[in-house]
Amino acid sequence: MSETSIATGLEKLLEGHKRFQKDVFPVKRSQFHLLAEMQAPEYLFITCSDSRIVPDLILQTGPGDLFLSRCIGNVVPVTGSDMDGITATIEYAVEALKVKHIILCGHSDCGALKAALNRKGLENLPKASRWLHHVEGAFTHRQPLNPADGEHAELASIIRGNVVAQLINLRAQPSVAKALAHNKIEVHGWYYDILTGCIEQYDEQQRKFLPLLA
């Protein structure tokens, strides 16, 4: 494959990188120099791979702020013996980076939960299909229907349920359980609505989702 054909279709990215090098990097040069040999993020942000979730945009964060773990369905697997990237990332964030907060963020219109609701279309996706077993807890923790979600209320209630289910899995991770027991960390469950740009936070006491911003 020639260089030209590799670049075809990547124009948007190459143009973006060009603008980054020309306009953005020079302005932030000192910040990047500070970050070049170390990071000390305070937050581990676990969210879906969905392209519409752009953490640095919705939280106005930047380089060095968020340690990220992303997978379809913002899952924290609990299958003890299996090695997986998500739990390894959590362990590293907690034990090595010593993050102070872990935020687990689901989102409206999540394809993973849509697929879990209606398993059609998964025939040719053996790995994704197996992965979706990790979101089954969403149905147990399904949240009350919210009229504000309109025709998507059922899906949204399952997506919120998945946040609650994955929070339980997160708390059960040995590194997280230990840090929680020593009050070294806080965990948070969020639901981001793509249509409104608003975030809800799961209130553990009231056992319901409330607006993150009062």
Ligand SMILES: [Zn+2]
């Ligand atoms: Zn998703």
